[in-house]
Amino acid sequence: MKRPQHGKGEFHHKRSLGQNFLTDDALFEQLVDLSGVGKEDAVLEIGPGAGGMTKALSARCRQVVAIEVDETLLPILRVALERCGNVRLVHGDVLRLNLPELTAPLGPFHIVANIPYYLTTELMTLLLTSDMPIQSISLMVQKEAAQRMVARPGEEGYGMLAVRAQYFYAPQIMLDVPACMFTPPPKVDSAFVVMPRRERPPVEVQDEALFFRVAAAAFAMRRKTMENNLIASFRVSREEAKQWLSLCDIPDGARGETLSLQDFAALSNAMTKPL
Ligand code: SAM
Secondary structure, eight states: OOOOSSSSBBOOOOGTTTTTTTTOOHHHHHHHHHHOOOOOOEEEOOTTTTSSSHHHHHHSSEEEEOOOOOOOGHHHHHHHHTTTEEEEEEESSTTTTHHHHHHHOOOSSEEEOOOOOOGGGHHHHHHHHHOOEEEEEEEEEEEHHHHHHHOOOTTOOOOOHHHHHHHBBEEEEEEEEGGGGEESOOSSOOEEEEEEESSSSSSSSSSOOOOHHHHHHHHTTSSSHHHHHHHHHOOOOOOHHHHHHTTOOOOOOOOOGGGHHHHHHHHHHHHSSOO
């Protein structure tokens, strides 16, 4: 494999850190365009790598905080970003840093990144359960992960990631990116997903924690009916489970993975009242 030179020394990509870099400046510009960020915006970038996306963001946004875990990239990044006065480079693991504290000076902020794919689920869970003032999340991810974010009821990949992402955000796959655009190319194709934060969730929910518990119950045992999943997860009688489902016009025998956000909202709202 050819070892690209970045800055002074020779850099060796670490597969363990998901280091599949993009190198095409036109693609960085396109990704920043698609993310919709502009000159008033503050952006958090996770995994700046050799700094290609960071430079594009720096030129187009008010402020950028870029978090990189690989310390061998720091000298390369310092050279690449020496003219980018609005970039703050932070060395650390995004999952271990105190993100609310780190991003507090930004005010409301956007996230734009080509993330390492091993981090996708943990990072998305962290972002989707945090109360940081995130205005949008735009990520290059494995295509399959992108599909899990936008999946609709009954579609392959529909699960908690889709429910959380679609409750708080409006995710859309904006671009398919073939493996050959990366150095080194990953074994999978990629997609760029853009998720603007919703002003309010698309469904009326009385108890958010209960809504997510009901959704989690639906996916707990995928081959079982929602009725059986309710019984197992909430330790209620079959009679109660049946009554809640019928109150929400959910057919007997419906499997959890076919239920929509509206169904989870109706069910959790029904469950807040005594039968
Ligand atoms: N943004 C660059 C690009 O598009 O070419 C690099 C993207 S590369 C897919 C992912 C980057 O995330 C790498 O630079 C890697 O070192 C960094 N990274 C991996 N794990 C990380 C973590 N836990 N916290 C912060 N950065 C991480």
